[in-house]
Amino acid sequence: MKVLQFLLLGLSLFFLSCEDTKKRQQTIPDDTSEKSKETPIQKKDTLTAAKKTTTYPKITSNNVVEFLTEYGEANPETKVRINTRLGQIDIALYEDTPLHRANFIYLIKQDYFDDTFFHRIVPDFIIQGGNSDNASTNKKRYAIGEDYLIPAEINNRNHTYGSVSGAKEYRANPDKQSMPFEFFIFLGPQSSTSHLNGNYTVFGKVTSGMDVVEKIANLPADEGEWPQQNVVIEAEVLE
Known part of the structure; x- marks a missing residue:
């Protein structure tokens, strides 16, 4: 039991x-x-x-004005910074060149300029940036829209020390349109502006860092005016 x-x-x-x-x-x-x-x-x-997955249509010769106008209205910033291994270059963009300003802001926000170079340097004249020999640069151009130019926005503003202008793919350009991806900073004497004034759109001016521009301009370069040591660009919008 x-x-x-x-x-x-x-x-x-x-x-x-x-x-x-x-x-x-x-x-x-x-x-x-x-x-x-x-x-x-x-x-x-x-x-x-x-936010990072926000997409935009490719920019083409047909929609460039409409796209940049709308983008510029939504993104009114005018101050940007270019960082290099030699220092910082601050730029103020002009509001009376709205298409060029909007395009520059758009490219920065799309990270286009990051890892491109100041690829052409001429002492006492200009430094030119926005290109590289990296495959990624061509991929970025293709994604943004490689077949468009920016209509000229030339006014009475001449090239002066520190002017920022749109580069052109070729000089025989009767409409004086700018390449969207490349720009140059002028540092030469006024006597070197005769072929620039009235032919290239000045859309900004360096407000700080011309000493850095001078350093870049005087680096050793090859016969093609390409710096022997790459000057890599990292760009950001300030305000």
């Missing part, structure tokens, strides 16, 4: 133990639900990713 009571007591304890375990297992899904996994940091990362 005692043996039977002992067996019944053992079985009761066994079933109670299984029931407790089962109850603990049932509470686990509530603590590890998908809702509880979504932390505030993850939500923030999701929003950041969404």
Whole structure:
């Protein structure tokens, strides 16, 4: 009889133990639900990713004016900075050249200029940036729109020390349109501006860092006016 009571007591304890375990297992899904996994940091990362995936149509010769006009209205910034291994160059963009200003801001915000170079340097004349021999530069141009030019916005503003202008793909350009991806900073004497004034759009001016421009201009270069050591550009919008 005692043996039977002992067996019944053992079985009761066994079933109670299984029931407790089962109850603990049932509470686990509530603590590890998908809702509880979504932390505030993850939500923030999701929003950041969404902003980065904003896409724009390719810019073409047909939509360039409409696109840059609308983009410029939504992005009115006029101050930018170019970072190089030799220092910083701050630039103020002119509001009366709205297409060039909008294009420059757009390229910076699309990270186009990052890892491009000041690829042409001429002492006492200009430094030109926005190109490189990296495959990534051509990929960026293709993604943004490689078949468009910026209509000329030439006014009475001449080239002076520190002027920032749009480069041209070729000089025989009757419409005086600018290449969208390259620009040059003028540092030469006024006597060197005769073929520039009235032919190239001046859309900004260096406000700080002309000493850096001078350093870049006087670096050793090859016969093609390309610096022997690359001057890599990292660009950012200030305000």
